[in-house]
Amino acid sequence: MHITYIHISYIYMSYGSYKNDFPKVSELRPKIEFFIDREMELRKLRTLVKSKNKILLVGLRGYGKTSLLVKFLDILEKEEKEIGIYVNCLRIYSGADLLLEVKNDIEKLDILEDKRVVEELEILAKLITNPKDALDNVFKKLSEIGTRVLIFDEISTMVQRFALQKPFRGAGGSRAVAAHLKSLIEAYDFSIIFSDTSISSLHELFEDYTSPLFRVFDTKIIIEPLSLQATLEFVRKLLGIKHVSLGEEEQLLISEFSGGVPQYIKMITALIDREMDKEEIMRVIDRDMEQGFLNEYFTALLDKFPWNEQEVLFAIAKGLERFSEINNQVINAAQALESLVRKNMVVRVRKSKKDVRYLIRDRLFKTWLSLQETPRYRKLSLRRAKLYSLGLEAMTREIFLTLEKSVLIRDALGREISINPTREVRRYEGALGEIDLIATTVKDETYIGEIYGGITCKKEKIDQLLRNIHIAEEMGYRNIRGLLITYFEPPEETIEYAKELVSSGVDIYILTYDQLKMISKYSRIRIW
Structure with missing residues (x-):
């Protein structure tokens, strides 16, 4: 299976949760107000669907999976005159619901002149409640009208609900539903997109080698945050x-x-x-x-995890990133960590056989966890939580920690530097001062960083970098390379000051968002 990581570089607005009353046909798909810089993502989907690929679209809730899919369908129908069907699985409780959902989505298609299938699906919804028969008829009818792509959004929710109904109940449950979906996907010649949140308890249906759906999908797309x-x-x-x-x-x-x-x-x-x-x-x-609402949101999100996974998340958020540290605090930590990795909630970083670390992907969720006080852990202030979980400084340390191969880049001064995988990455706070980044590499180099997360990086930040280098030398670090890291290109005054120092023999470099983005392509953490 080919895996693609995509930054969803668009902006969207959508309706909130659906009410209990059935919405108008025009409201079945979320409303998209505007998109920005999304050509790459849409082009990828268009190419895959044209080739009739089976696609698994995975991303944490709120990352924009639904909006991307709805925009893609709009383009598919208006520009390519192809039929795409969208099923919101959060609304599906029975076979009849599925038939009616598909009926209503077809009903609003302008490119389909013969709408007899709408009446047929409505009749079937009155006769069929069995989810297996409903799936059979949906695939059959969509094939008859020449469907190009069928999208099941939040597929695991529908699988979970169908698993509790006959004939799947007592015949394997979720795996029986998955096996039947596999047979339908292989029997019909249109593209399929399964979209799902990584937190799903049925994540193994798509990734476990024993799963009926294993190897059915040609491509897995993991949704990353916006740039x-x-x-x-x-x-x-x-x-x-x-x-x-x-x-x-x-x-x-x-x-x-x-x-x-x-x-x-x-x-x-x-x-x-x-x-x-x-x-x-x-x-x-x-x-x-x-x-407030953010607290309610994250409380509800935390409740989705079993108790031992909750304990692991708290431990990581409080700074216990090594397996040995987590295992000393949490019962059955290995099992909980494996589950969180499979759910795409946690990243595993293997520095050596005995040094395995874990990072929480969702930085704002990690921040909220660190703000909570528990019997075992003290709460952090928001300012300190931000320092370790959010923003350029925290993200840079994670990128360097998870770098998997050397990357040759040209910095903002025009100088080449090879950024190498690291053995250890830390932030120093002590009697000598503070250093935003200390990273020792597998080639026995030390990167000392001053990280500026503002708009205009003035030349005083270079002076601070020089002080950081001096502190690091007093601490015993050698083979030091100084890195000034900032989001945006520094003003000319800063650039010229840095060039003067370099010409006098000072080994410093300036990295901006563009260089970090290049480095992050070879790390486990993607720059947002």
Whole structure:
């Protein structure tokens, strides 16, 4: 199976949860207000669907899977005049529901002139409640009308519900549903997209080698957060709708908290109802993380995990990243960690046979976990939690920690540097001062970093980098290379100052978002 990691570089608006009453046909698919920089993602789907591929689209909730799929179907129908069918599996409780969902989606298609299939599906929905027969008829009818692609969004929810009904109940449950879906996918000649959240308890249906659906899918696409530029533009658009004006530094702060996750961008921007400075934004977010909607959201998310997985998540969020540390605190830690890795919630980093570490993918969720006080762990302040979980500094350390091969890049000064895999990555705080990044490599080099997460990186940051290098030398580090790391290209004054130092023999480099993005292609952590 080919695996593609995609940054969903678009902005979307959609309806919230559906009400109990059945919506109008025009509302069956979420409403998309606007997209930005999404050509690569859509082009990938168009190519795969044209080749009749079977695609598994996986991503954490709120990352934008549904919006991408709905936009893709819109283009498929309007530009290519092809039929695409969308099934929201969260709405499917029975075979009749599935038939009616497909009927209603077909009904709104402008490119299908002969709508007799609509009447046929409506009649079948009155006669069939058996989910197996409903699936058989859906695939058969869609084949008859020349469907190009059938999309099941949040597929594991439907599988779970069908597993409790005859004939699947007592005949294998979820695996029986999966086996039947496999037979249908192999029998029909149109493309299939299964979209699912990685937290699903049925994740093994698609990845376990014993699963009936193993090897059915040609391609697995893992949805990553938005890029920095797309996130900033999303924030500006949402603030513009509210007629709220914020400075660039404030917009960047909101973007950092969101981590590029569309759902979080909307949640955090919703808290901003007037012009605020960075300190006020921090207080508003802190209050909401403690007792507002963000707290309710993450409490509900945490409740989806078994108790031992919850314990593991708390341990990692509180700074216990090594397996040995987690295993000392949590019963059955190995089993819980394996489950969290399979659910794409946690990243495993194997530095050596005896040194295995774990990172939480969802940075805002990790921040919320670190803010909670438990009998075993003290809570962190939001400012300190941000330092270790969010923003450029935390992300840079994770990228260096998870780097899997050497990467040759050219920095903002035009100098080449090979960034090599690391043995150890840390942040230093002690009597000598603070260093944002200390990374020792497999080639016995030491990267010392000053990381600036603001808009304009002034030359004073280079002076701070030089102080960091001096502290590192006093601590005994050798073969040091200094890295000034910033989101954006520094002003000319900073560049010229750095060039003067380099010409005098100082070994320093300037890395921006573009260089970090290149490095992250070879790490387990993708830059947002």
